[in-house]
Amino acid sequence: MVISSKIIQRHLSGHMNFIRQAETARRYFANQNDIKTDNHVIQRAAEVESELGNPLRTADNRISHDWHSLLVTQKVAYALSFPPAFDIGQKSHNARISEILGDHYTSTTTQLGIDASNTGVGWLHYWTDETGAFCYHTVDPVQIIPVFSGTLDSKLIGVLRCYIMDDPKTGQQKQICEAWDDVSVRYYEQNTYGNYAHFSYPEIGQEMAHGMGAVPFIPFWNNTQHTGDLPLYKDLIDAYDKVISGFANDMEDVQEIIFVLKNYGGEDKTEFLDDLKRSKIIKVEGDGGVDTIRAEIPHEARSAFLDRTRKQIFVSGMGVDPDPGNFGDSSGVALKYLYSLLELKAGMLETEFRSGFAELIRAICRHEGFSPQRIIQTWTRNAVQNDQETAQIAQQSTGLISDQTILKNHPWVDDAEAEAKQLEKEKQQAAQDASQFQFPQQGGEPVSGSE
Numbered sequence: 001m002v003i004s005s006k007i008i009q010r011h012l013s014g015h016m017n018f019i020r021q022a023e024t025a026r027r028y029f030a031n032q033n034d035i036k037t038d039n040h041v042i043q044r045a046a047e048v049e050s051e052l053g054n055p056l057r058t059a060d061n062r063i064s065h066d067w068h069s070l071l072v073t074q075k076v077a078y079a080l081s082f083p084p085a086f087d088i089g090q091k092s093h094n095a096r097i098s099e100i101l102g103d104h105y106t107s108t109t110t111q112l113g114i115d116a117s118n119t120g121v122g123w124l125h126y127w128t129d130e131t132g133a134f135c136y137h138t139v140d141p142v143q144i145i146p147v148f149s150g151t152l153d154s155k156l157i158g159v160l161r162c163y164i165m166d167d168p169k170t171g172q173q174k175q176i177c178e179a180w181d182d183v184s185v186r187y188y189e190q191n192t193y194g195n196y197a198h199f200s201y202p203e204i205g206q207e208m209a210h211g212m213g214a215v216p217f218i219p220f221w222n223n224t225q226h227t228g229d230l231p232l233y234k235d236l237i238d239a240y241d242k243v244i245s246g247f248a249n250d251m252e253d254v255q256e257i258i259f260v261l262k263n264y265g266g267e268d269k270t271e272f273l274d275d276l277k278r279s280k281i282i283k284v285e286g287d288g289g290v291d292t293i294r295a296e297i298p299h300e301a302r303s304a305f306l307d308r309t310r311k312q313i314f315v316s317g318m319g320v321d322p323d324p325g326n327f328g329d330s331s332g333v334a335l336k337y338l339y340s341l342l343e344l345k346a347g348m349l350e351t352e353f354r355s356g357f358a359e360l361i362r363a364i365c366r367h368e369g370f371s372p373q374r375i376i377q378t379w380t381r382n383a384v385q386n387d388q389e390t391a392q393i394a395q396q397s398t399g400l401i402s403d404q405t406i407l408k409n410h411p412w413v414d415d416a417e418a419e420a421k422q423l424e425k426e427k428q429q430a431a432q433d434a435s436q437f438q439f440p441q442q443g444g445e446p447v448s449g450s451e
Helices: 005-029 045-051 067-080 091-101 105-119 234-253 269-279 299-316 332-338 340-368 387-396 403-409 416-435
Strands: 082-087 121-128 134-139 144-148 156-166 173-180 184-190 196-198 207-209 217-221 258-262 281-283 289-293 376-380
Touching (some): 005 105, 067 299, 082 091, 082 105, 091 340, 105 121, 156 217, 217 340, 340 376, 403 416
Parallel strands (some): 258 281
Antiparallel strands (some): 082 376, 144 156, 156 173, 184 196, 184 207
């Protein structure tokens, strides 16, 4: 894909909005919410009171809550803790695919889920190393600018990957852009004038043929709208943070009693404020006596608001509230109801991820010389379940459905094929042990069946 410096600059300019949204989602995922970082959007009442010279408002607590991290982790763990297994019709080919996917397949899948939840898309790059082995890894979504065909199928025809790297010669940072298509990749570097020019990648040159047979980048979308999860409930999180922070400020500001001393006046306003700040004493003139003032905190209204907001966060975020009171000794039907919203959200993720994984498997097959007629994906959810109830259903299903199906759905079985082999092995061993002895038909001691 040959592009000019102006095209690169135009793509980067249009990509800035995506970067801003991604950075906001990542801040919330790291529990650095706006209550902590954005002084212009969220201005504490304490700041206003401080400007007015009110000594009763000095606390400035900024408490953020990791609701976004909880909901994203919950969804990714539920949908991708057990990444999909693949079947292309031949066991030897399946084994080879599993070997290539390797031990980091699960962690890579998890990272794709987190990236997609935060930014709306996770990106996977694949290539061959110096030995010719197939390799793959995730790429930071903010580095990727996709180029689609513009047709109804929106085929990916190119990728512009831009990132910052250190120049080993000058020690300065510079921006590098890689323009990928289905045949080759070209390298561009930003010069001191802000323009992008070709440069020779070490030992490669200005252009390299990758030989992967397609654009070697795969998008894993979060949903059909290609949006992240944070916009669903960001306003609710901000409101929750504000109320909790305000409650903490009130607790800190009014924790001491203010004394009103009658018939003892101060000299001026400055002395009045100074006395109030230092000793919590007010000097007034009039009849003698001492009264006390203690502010009352409307905790009932706040508690009701927080409870309602918490509930709405899980509803809008389509998650499962981890409050133990929601579970108890729940039946399978009750647990399914609790997971209903999370299942809908995970189902949308799975629908988009299926096409991404299918493309990855086809890329592996091209590299290995396979020609799969179909790619079957088996997805497993990581959900809390009533194991006793599930085991009873499995036991009652004996004779009605195949043993293989029962094994696949038994809560204690992770690998149905391995479990079936183990059962067959134990049956053969039991039959062999029984054949070593012969029993007389009536009375007597058992005698060995071997000479």
